[in-house]
Amino acid sequence: MGGNKIPLKFRLYMMLYPLRILMKSLASNFTGGEKMGNFNLEGKKAIVFGVANDASIGWHIAKKLNDSGVRIALGYQERAEQLVKPLLSMLNNPFAEKCDVVDDVLLTEFFNKVEKEFGKVDFLIHSIAFAKKEHLQGKYYEVDRRGYQVAQEVSAYSLAELTRRTAPLMNDNGSIIAMTYYGSEKVTPNYNIMGVAKAALESSVRYIANDLGGKGIRVNAISAGPIKTLAASGISDFDTMLNHSREKAPLKRNIDADDVANLALFLCSDMSKNITGQVIYVDAGYSIMGI
Ligand code: NAD
Numbered sequence: 583m584g585g586n587k588i589p590l591k592f593r594l595y596m597m598l599y600p601l602r603i604l605m606k607s608l609a610s611n612f613t614g615g616e617k618m619g620n621f622n623l624e625g626k627k628a629i630v631f632g633v634a635n636d637a638s639i640g641w642h643i644a645k646k647l648n649d650s651g652v653r654i655a656l657g658y659q660e661r662a663e664q665l666v667k668p669l670l671s672m673l674n675n676p677f678a679e680k681c682d683v684v685d686d687v688l689l690t691e692f693f694n695k696v697e698k699e700f701g702k703v704d705f706l707i708h709s710i711a712f713a714k715k716e717h718l719q720g721k722y723y724e725v726d727r728r729g730y731q732v733a734q735e736v737s738a739y740s741l742a743e744l745t746r747r748t749a750p751l752m753n754d755n756g757s758i759i760a761m762t763y764y765g766s767e768k769v770t771p772n773y774n775i776m777g778v779a780k781a782a783l784e785s786s787v788r789y790i791a792n793d794l795g796g797k798g799i800r801v802n803a804i805s806a807g808p809i810k811t812l813a814a815s816g817i818s819d820f821d822t823m824l825n826h827s828r829e830k831a832p833l834k835r836n837i838d839a840d841d842v843a844n845l846a847l848f849l850c851s852d853m854s855k856n857i858t859g860q861v862i863y864v865d866a867g868y869s870i871m872g873i
Contacts, residue, residue: 626651628704629696631708633709640761642842648673652705655676656677677699679692683710697751706752713733722777734778741783755798757801758794758801758802762780763806765780767781787860795859811839845864
C-alpha cells in the first residue's frame with residue numbers, strides 16, 4: 583500500500599539514477615584528469631557541504647575543484663546517501679561522511695575525522711539551504727516561529743557554525759564561499775522566508791570576512807540565478823522564476839550549475855586574492871522582478 587504512494591516520476595528517477603551516474607562517470611574519466619590552466623589548485627583541500635544529487639550546485643563545485651587538483655571532504659545529509667554515494671567514484675580519493683548542520687554530535691564527529699584525514703584544509707563551500715515547503719509560498723508573514731528558526735538555522739546560522747569548526751583547520755589565505763539568491767534584496771514571489779534567511783547569510787559573509795581577514799582568509803557569497811535543483815523544487819511556481827529571469831536578462835538565457843562552479847573555482851584561486859566580503863552575481867543578467 584505504502585509503496586504505491588511514491589510517485590511514478592520519482593520511482594523512475596531513482597531507477598535511472600545509477601545509470602546516469604555511470605554514464606557521467608565514464609565521461610569524466612576522459613575529461614576529469616585535466617587541470618584547469620591558471621586554476622590549478624593541486625594539493626589543496628576543501629570541505630564541501632550541500633551535495634544532495636548530481637544536480638546540486640555543491641556537486642558541480644566539488645567536481646570542478648576536484649578536477650583542478652583539490653581533495654574533497656563531503657558532508658552530506660543521511661537522507662541523500664543513496665544519491666551521493668554513486669557520485670564519489672567521480673572524485674579523486676574523497677572523504678565523505680554523513681553530517682547535518684543542526685546536529686552537534688555529527689558535526690563534531692565529521693570535523694574530527696576531517697582533521698585526522700586531511701590535517702589542514704584550504705576551502706569551505708557552504709551550499710546549504712532549507713525551509714519548509716509551506717513557507718515558500720503565499721504570504722511571508724504567515725511563517726510561524728519554528729519555520730523561521732529552522733530556515734535561519736540551516737540556511738544562515740550554519741555558515742558561522744561551519745566556519746567556527748573549519749577555521750582552526752584552515753591554512754592562511756583560504757577561501758570560504760556561500761550560495762545566495764537575489765531574493766535577499768528584492769521581494770521575489772514565494773521566496774519569502776528564504777529571502778530573509780539569505781539576507782542574514784549575506785550579512786554573515788561580511789562579518790566573517792572581517793573576522794578572518796587577518797589570516798588572509800576570504801569569505802564571499804555567490805548570488806546565482808535560478809537553476810533547477812532539489813532545493814529549487816520546493817519553491818512554489820519555480821518555472822515562473824526561471825522564465826522571468828530568462829526574459830529579463832540582457833543575455834536572454836538562464837545559467838546552469840557549471841557557471842556557478844566556474845565562479846567558485848575563481849574565488850578559491852589566487853586570481854581573486856583581494857576579493858572578500860562580497861556578494862558576486864552569476865546570472866545571464868539582472869532579473870528585475872521584485873521591489
Ligand atoms: P540542493 O537541494 O541540491 O542543495 C541543498 C543542500 O542543502 C542539499 O545537499 C541538502 O542536503 C543540504 N541541506 C539542507 N539541510 C541541511 C542540513 N540540516 N544539514 C546539512 N545539509 C543540509 O539545491 P541547490 O539549488 O544546489 O542549493 C544549494 C545552495 O544554492 C542553497 O544555498 C541554495 O539556496 C542556493 N541557491 C540555489 C539557487 C537555485 O536556483 N537552485 C539559486 C541561488 C542560490
